[in-house]
Amino acid sequence: MRVFLDQTTVRPELTDVSCNVCGRDVDKNVSGYFEDHLTISKSWGYHSPYDGEIHAIDVCVDCYADWTAQFEIPPKVSSYFHLQMCEG
């Protein structure tokens, strides 16, 4: 038998997101969710210039388009909806 103690836990609430490229705030939609944007978190490993550091960035949709347009090889794009249908 397990007995639990009722506790109030504090969970950090995300209140603002800013694009690291242009500095603009990522707006919330009518449902209260942040407009879609790119979030990257990278834990750098041994022998990299950032060994042991975690870097996190957020990029708005407009800056994502500008950034990826500069890529020599574009991002691989596949359908999210197709994956959902295949996985059931």
Ligand SMILES: [Zn+2]
């Ligand atoms: Zn931006």
